[in-house]
Amino acid sequence: MRSNSFHMPYTISAELKKEPALQFKKSPQKRQFFLYTILTFGILFRLFHFVHNRSLWLDEIYLSLSLISADFQQLTAPLLEYQQKAPIGFLWMVKCSVLIFGDGEKALRLIPLLCGIAALICLIPIARYWLKPAGQLAAISMMAFAPPLIYHSVEVKQYSMELLVTVLCLWLYIRFYKDRKLKSRLLWGAAGALILWFSYSSVFILTGIGMAVCLSLIMKNDWKSFLQLCVPFSMWFTSFAIHYILITSNQVDQQWLLYWFRHYQSFMPLPLWSPDTITWLIRHLYTMLDYPLGLLWNFNTADSAPLRVIMKMSILPIALSLIGIYAFFKTDKRALALLTLPLILTLAASALERYPFFERLLVFLAPLIILLIAKGCDQTIKALPALRRRQLIIPALLMTGGFAASAAQVISPDTFGRYKKSYKKEALLHIDKNYQEGDLVYVYWNMNYGYRYYKRAYNIQYNAIEGSDKKFASVSPSDYIKQLRPELHQLEGKKRVWVVYNRKIWNDIGEIENRPDWYNKSHPGEFLYRELSHRAHEIESLKLDEVNVHLFDFSSAP
Structure with a gap:
């Protein structure tokens, strides 16, 4: 039934009134x-x-x-x-x-x-x-x-x-x-x-x-x-x-x-x-x-x-x-x-x-x-x-x-x-809440955009080191770590270093899906975490589904 009126109550036509009494229609x-x-x-x-x-x-x-x-x-x-x-x-x-x-x-x-x-x-x-x-x-x-x-x-x-x-x-x-x-x-x-x-x-x-x-x-x-x-x-x-x-x-x-x-x-x-x-x-x-x-x-x-x-x-x-x-x-x-x-x-x-x-x-x-x-x-x-x-x-x-x-x-x-569903905010604000003077924060490349937004929107107190995306400049996991070492060198000797990365973002915007093949065979950040675990003592960690936060001590051997 069509009606040109957009106002309640709904008008019941003569045809419908002839039908058996319907409680729903009559009310x-x-x-x-x-x-x-x-x-x-x-x-x-x-x-x-x-x-x-x-x-x-x-x-x-x-x-x-x-x-x-x-x-x-x-x-x-x-x-x-x-x-x-x-x-x-x-x-x-x-x-x-x-x-x-x-x-x-x-x-x-x-x-x-x-x-x-x-x-x-x-x-x-x-x-x-x-x-x-x-x-x-x-x-x-x-x-x-x-x-x-x-x-x-x-x-x-x-x-x-x-x-x-x-x-x-x-x-x-x-x-x-x-x-x-x-x-x-x-x-x-x-x-x-x-x-x-x-x-x-x-x-x-x-x-x-x-x-x-x-x-x-x-x-x-x-x-x-x-x-x-x-x-x-x-x-x-x-x-x-x-x-x-x-x-x-x-x-x-x-x-x-x-x-x-x-x-x-x-x-x-x-x-x-x-x-x-x-x-x-x-x-x-x-x-x-x-x-x-x-x-x-x-x-x-x-x-x-x-x-x-x-x-x-x-x-x-x-x-x-x-x-x-x-x-x-x-x-x-x-x-x-x-x-x-x-x-x-x-x-x-x-x-x-x-x-x-x-x-x-x-x-x-x-x-x-x-x-x-x-x-x-x-x-x-x-x-x-x-x-x-x-x-x-x-x-x-x-x-x-x-x-x-x-x-x-x-x-x-x-x-x-x-x-x-994302936990970028929770991860970055967790670091901000527990940040101490002298701490370093290293943001893996696939968390850079989240850091840039929440740094401005929430006035985050720390200035993080934004990691570079080196996967296309590398041919293997070992070569990948080699490419990252100039950045990781900044972490050496520091007592408290926060590292945050996303485990579910393999490719940056504009990149072809699932390339390079060797990188996509593991979770993003896995190579980085493995390398840092060998070089530093892990103090604490926070895992939020897609995002991992780790606090490392680089001042002493693990």
């Missing part, structure tokens, strides 16, 4: 209670991790170093320091937050947090427009509890803004599509034109919307409306062209990054009809249920792979998405095209190696798939009378995996972010 207060409870938990989960203030992980640090040191003009460069790039609108907004609130993680994460919360709230009118009450609850709960979407709401990267932009594009469509006034056309055009400067992925969303609308009008021979809509669409195209000429065209292809995404099979293979492509599509579309949608029940330990797939409850969202596609096809083909064309365009860009089909880069597609699944929820309830009095069953099943995982990450924040 707007109950619907509001469930919806706002879900919304509140979703916001609280995001606020908890914002306040918890975990350490920045490597990619966040790379971008943060530019955000705290560069000015607004420098942030317009095609590539920032450490080969980073992000939409100008996002960079400028975060820079404003840094100027107001300082260099700390919370200032850097404030804009992503606000975007994550705004995306959740703005999804409500969109859900009301296309979905019935049960589908609305399903959509909001999927968005509210997906662990990846919560994570990106407190990450110093642009993906939370990409998510918000998708939701805003959908909202602008339902707000302005039927409004024939020139003022409304201009407002729609201006909003879309501005959005392109805040989100790289918005080109897929806006192009999908434009294609869906134009195809619909052409099929109806409604050329008058077609010509009217050329106003906003031409404004979008002009903005994109300007952005491309000024920025995108100046961004050189980074060969190491292409190699990285090829290594992780993030580009759809060609030709489309090959078995490899079909297998790739099935695997990657299935993976989206986990990242970014967070729908899989990942708390089972079955030994059998097929049984694990079943126990992850993947069949339910897959079936509902297919049912949702069918339901939109029967009732609103334009909406179906609008929700599916951005995914098709993203896959096409992936096949051309212009946009990787890879976890965090797909966050912007989450609202589209959520709406398809939620539509399938509505259609299933409509088709099965037994579910009409138990409409919360399907939304409850859809939210269980995400809610359980997100609640567990609140109870145990160390699990938040999976492989992105």
Whole structure:
């Protein structure tokens, strides 16, 4: 059922009133209670991790170093320091937050947090427009509890803004599509034109919307409306062209990054009809249920792979998405095209190696798939009378995996972010807390960036020796240590020397993955630790998953 009203309570149509009495449908207060409870938990989960203030992980640090040191003009460069790039609108907004609130993680994460919360709230009118009450609850709960979407709401990267932009594009469509006034056309055009400067992925969303609308009008021979809509669409195209000429065209292809995404099979293979492509599509579309949608029940330990797939409850969202596609096809083909064309365009860009089909880069597609699944929820309830009095069953099943995982990450924040969980801050501040006058601190090369950020953000008292990356100048472990000896010579004779290194970062930014081969056969820092253990007495150590901190005495033999 479609409604142009975005305000509560939800209006029940005459058709629905003819159906058997449904307690859930007849109680707007109950619907509001469930919806706002879900919304509140979703916001609280995001606020908890914002306040918890975990350490920045490597990619966040790379971008943060530019955000705290560069000015607004420098942030317009095609590539920032450490080969980073992000939409100008996002960079400028975060820079404003840094100027107001300082260099700390919370200032850097404030804009992503606000975007994550705004995306959740703005999804409500969109859900009301296309979905019935049960589908609305399903959509909001999927968005509210997906662990990846919560994570990106407190990450110093642009993906939370990409998510918000998708939701805003959908909202602008339902707000302005039927409004024939020139003022409304201009407002729609201006909003879309501005959005392109805040989100790289918005080109897929806006192009999908434009294609869906134009195809619909052409099929109806409604050329008058077609010509009217050329106003906003031409404004979008002009903005994109300007952005491309000024920025995108100046961004050189980074060969190491292409190699990285090829290594992780993030580009759809060609030709489309090959078995490899079909297998790739099935695997990657299935993976989206986990990242970014967070729908899989990942708390089972079955030994059998097929049984694990079943126990992850993947069949339910897959079936509902297919049912949702069918339901939109029967009732609103334009909406179906609008929700599916951005995914098709993203896959096409992936096949051309212009946009990787890879976890965090797909966050912007989450609202589209959520709406398809939620539509399938509505259609299933409509088709099965037994579910009409138990409409919360399907939304409850859809939210269980995400809610359980997100609640567990609140109870145990160390699990938040999976492989992105970092302890750089804890390690560096541990040294700062226990630092004594006369101590030396040696920071291994793969902790240099973390040290540079936290030195400035937390006013760390010590000035560390920043280690050099000698792996490409060496041919073996012994040669590697030989290359490091000029640096290590500074440590000799010192009574207290702190050494900190990361055990999980093998390659620096811009380097080809897993090279050189001899270096990647062991944990980073292992050669260094072995050498120092032979030359000095170890006083104490602190091991924090990925980061090791050791205090050595070089004044006496071990």
